[in-house]
Amino acid sequence: MALWVVPVSDLAGVARHVLDVAAVGVPGHRLVVLCPPGPLAERLRDAGAAVSTAPVGPGDGVRESVAAVRHAVGALRPAVVHSHLSWADVVTAAATVGSRAALVSTEHGIADDDLVYHGTAWRSRLKEALHTARLRRADAVVAVSAATARSVRAKWHPGPRTIVRVVPNGVDRVERPARPPGLxxxxxxxxxxxxxxxxxxxxxxxxxxxxxxxxxxxxxxxxxxxxxxxxxxxxxxxxxxxxxxxxxxxxxxxxxxxxxxxxxxxxxxxxxxxxxxxxxxxxxxxxxxxxxxxxxxxxxxxxxxxxxxxxxxxxxxxxxxRPRLAAAWPTRQEMCERLAAVYAEVGA
CATH class of the missing domain: 3.40.50.2000 (Glycogen Phosphorylase B;)
Structure with a gap:
């Protein structure tokens, strides 16, 4: 089983990635999503995905979020715990101390300029220190682009035992109709x-x-x-x-x-x-x-x-x-197969 820890409740941003993976499935793994109550959880349930709601978002605080993740890990005993977004990355690293589960995170939002997301220099330095520390426990980091992987290595300094793999967001091709000119x-x-x-x-x-x-x-x-x-x-x-x-x-x-x-x-x-x-x-x-x-x-x-x-x-x-999607760009199925390959690398 793969337990995904997702600290958002709405349908923006990372929710698209979560919904796509839940729809396709990760080969060889039962996927369970742990997220706060809200539209994302409802959409997952409507799609027949396994979802558990708990206070795991920034608004719930560190103590409650760590306790909720620790409880889910203890109850479900997943082979891999996979976190998404900065809050879940840090909370999950703390909550899985002593667990035998492999620890994986996907980086969706890291920039060359830390001020893009963190606003102030002191907050940027704090975030960098937190992520450098939590990556000492991580078995693998999935970056959604090569640029993301470069930023992870430059800013968070993953150790030699932490696998870093690029798995771009997958998208299924649709039949492109003949498009007339337009503005x-x-x-x-x-x-x-x-x-x-x-x-x-x-x-x-x-x-x-x-x-x-x-x-x-x-x-x-x-x-x-x-x-x-x-x-x-x-x-x-x-x-x-x-x-x-x-x-x-x-x-x-x-x-x-x-x-x-x-x-x-x-x-x-x-x-x-x-x-x-x-x-x-x-x-x-x-x-x-x-x-x-x-x-x-x-x-x-x-x-x-x-x-x-x-x-x-x-x-x-x-x-x-108009640009075209590269022939080698992964579909949703291929994206999920690459995630399964990362899990296999960490023994999950």
Whole structure:
């Protein structure tokens, strides 16, 4: 059995990865997900996955989270305990002291610049020390991109006994219909500073000046919504920019022409993967794992709105120039097989 410790309850971010793996299964292992009550747990149950809810999120505190993981490990006696996201990584390392279970973590969110996620230098140093310490107990670390693996090695210094393997997020290919030209531009991202959605709006403003038929759909929620609405109003784009909140991203991308994503950092973006799988164009910053998904021609500087607009226009009006998913990119099944291979390496 593999016990996955996931400290989030909503359907954003890592939940997509959890749902995909639960849907396919890890060959040779029964998967049980331990997460807080909420939409993720409900969706897992609806899909027939094994899920146990417990107070294991940051809002529950360290003591309760460690106790909940320790209880689950004692009750289920899994062969491997697999944590996701920083909170669960540290809590699980503490909770499994004395357990015979193999300890694995998947790194979804580490950046070259620590301030992207941690905000202050002192918090960054504390996080680095915590992760360096917990990796002394880890049997394996799964990185979702080669860029993520490089950051793990540079910042957290895993020891020689800790296996580091790259297993990208898997995505199933869909039949790509013949896509007509179009300038329906979309952003699918949390409305937070590190996602730079405001830069996407500024680039769209340049595009709209040239191509009045262009329109922008901004999907996502977050604290930056008010500032974003103000920017849209300031630029006079209220009639052509829609902020639609949380939506089914693959469904939106299947209807869109070009995704624009100007983040400070991405590890292995499901938005980019879904865009390419559905025949949608994609324009993104050259950060993290983006260059492992997109060709150089689709990578842009966030602070050059004209260049971003140029690339959006090129891909929108000439569908033949839109990037394609690499033939070697793993499907969901292949991703799960690679996870099983990691488990085999650690004796689980």
């Amino acid at each position: 329906h531009v979309v952003s699918v991202a949390r409305l937070a500073p590190e996602k730079r959605v405001e830069a996407a709006v500024r680039a769209f403003a340049v595009l709209h000046e040239r191509r009045p038929e262009a329109r922008l759909t901004v999907a996502g929620t977050g604290d930056g919504e008010a500032a974003l609405r103000s920017l849209v109003a300031e630029r006079g784009l209220g009639d052509v920019v829609d902020l639609v909140g949380h939506v089914d991203a693959p469904g939106l991308l299947a209807r869109a022409d070009v995704l624009v994503q100007l983040s400070v950092w991405e590890n292995c973006s499901y938005s980019l993967l879904d865009a390419l799988a559905h025949g949608c164009g994609a324009v993104a910053t050259d950060v993290g794992g983006n260059g492992e998904i997109l060709p150089a021609s689709a990578l842009v500087a966030h602070d050059d709105p004209a260049a971003v607009a140029d690339e959006i226009e090129r891909q929108g009006l000439d569908p033949a120039t």
